[in-house]
Amino acid sequence: MPFEWDARTYDALPLPHVAWGLGVLERMQLTGSERVLDAGCGTGRDAAVLLERWPDVDLVCLDASSTMIATARERLGERAEFVVADLTERLPIEPVDAVMSVAAFHWVDDHQLLFTRLAEAVRTGGRLTSDCGGEGQLMILDQALQTVTGSPMTLTRFAGVADTEAALRAAGWKVASVRLRPDPLRLDDPDLLETYLATVNLGGYLAAMPADEHRPFVRAVREAMSEPVIDYVRLEINAVRG
Numbered sequence: 315m316p317f318e319w320d321a322r323t324y325d326a327l328p329l330p331h332v333a334w335g336l337g338v339l340e341r342m343q344l345t346g347s348e349r350v351l352d353a354g355c356g357t358g359r360d361a362a363v364l365l366e367r368w369p370d371v372d373l374v375c376l377d378a379s380s381t382m383i384a385t386a387r388e389r390l391g392e393r394a395e396f397v398v399a400d401l402t403e404r405l406p407i408e409p410v411d412a413v414m415s416v417a418a419f420h421w422v423d424d425h426q427l428l429f430t431r432l433a434e435a436v437r438t439g440g441r442l443t444s445d446c447g448g449e450g451q452l453m454i455l456d457q458a459l460q461t462v463t464g465s466p467m468t469l470t471r472f473a474g475v476a477d478t479e480a481a482l483r484a485a486g487w488k489v490a491s492v493r494l495r496p497d498p499l500r501l502d503d504p505d506l507l508e509t510y511l512a513t514v515n516l517g518g519y520l521a522a523m524p525a526d527e528h529r530p531f532v533r534a535v536r537e538a539m540s541e542p543v544i545d546y547v548r549l550e551i552n553a554v555r556g
């Protein structure tokens with residue numbers, strides 16, 4: 315289930331998402347006159363870069379978190395359309411020519427439903443270009459969470475290449491390429507690591523906990539990590555609507 319994000323703290327972090335977003339923009343093959351959906355746009359960082367490069371793109375920024383959308387709106391003003399919506403429900407937008415997405419799809423459990431919703435929103439021949447967490451990601455954090463909570467990590471789904479290709483095809487997409495790419499992030503400063511974990515990786519856990527339990531929980535998880543590394547593995551998707 316989607317939850318609210320601390321958009322301001324998120325935006326101030328040293329996010330590897332910046333590079334992942336630039337990678338997605340490189341892969342999109344835009345001409346500059348398309349209508350584009352940023353699915354799970356967050357604070358609108360990638361949308362701002364996109365509009366700098368292609369100012370005539372008709373951009374829709376969609377996210378389930380109203381705090382993320384509020385920050386994106388502050389950043390982009392009139393330059394984009396903003397929608398608070400859940401990617402697993404029929405999207406309340408006019409059709410688009412292309413979909414981009416950065417670090418969002420692993421928050422959705424049912425990828426076939428997600429890809430179906432996106433396929434419904436895209437014109438035939440439109441591209442889907444995305445980056446999200448993939449199979450093998452966050453083993454260190456998962457181990458730490460098992461130590462602290464007694465259970466494996468929940469709320470995220472890190473898909474592999476074969477299951478992603480199958481889900482895309484079943485939802486009406488032609489697969490151009492799907493690949494996994496390790497991209498570990500080391501954060502030696504314990505305070506920064508705790509803020510990062512609380513804001514980026516553990517928000518779903520904290521949303522279900524009283525506020526006074528947040529700090530001790532995040533500290534316990536950080537101390538249980540075998541090394542101060544967020545062992546990201548990125549799943550990069552390039553597909554075309556059939």
Ligand SMILES: C[S@@+](CC[C@H](N)C(=O)[O-])C[C@H]1O[C@@H](n2cnc3c(N)ncnc32)[C@H](O)[C@@H]1O
Pocket residue numbers: 315316317319331335353354355356357359376377378379382399400401402415416417418421422
């Ligand atoms: C890690 S943030 C990435 C935001 C932005 N794309 C970036 O790269 O900074 C994940 C985003 O996905 C959104 N999200 C998660 N599940 C969602 C869903 N079911 N529908 C819409 N947005 C969702 C969250 O609200 C959050 O803004």
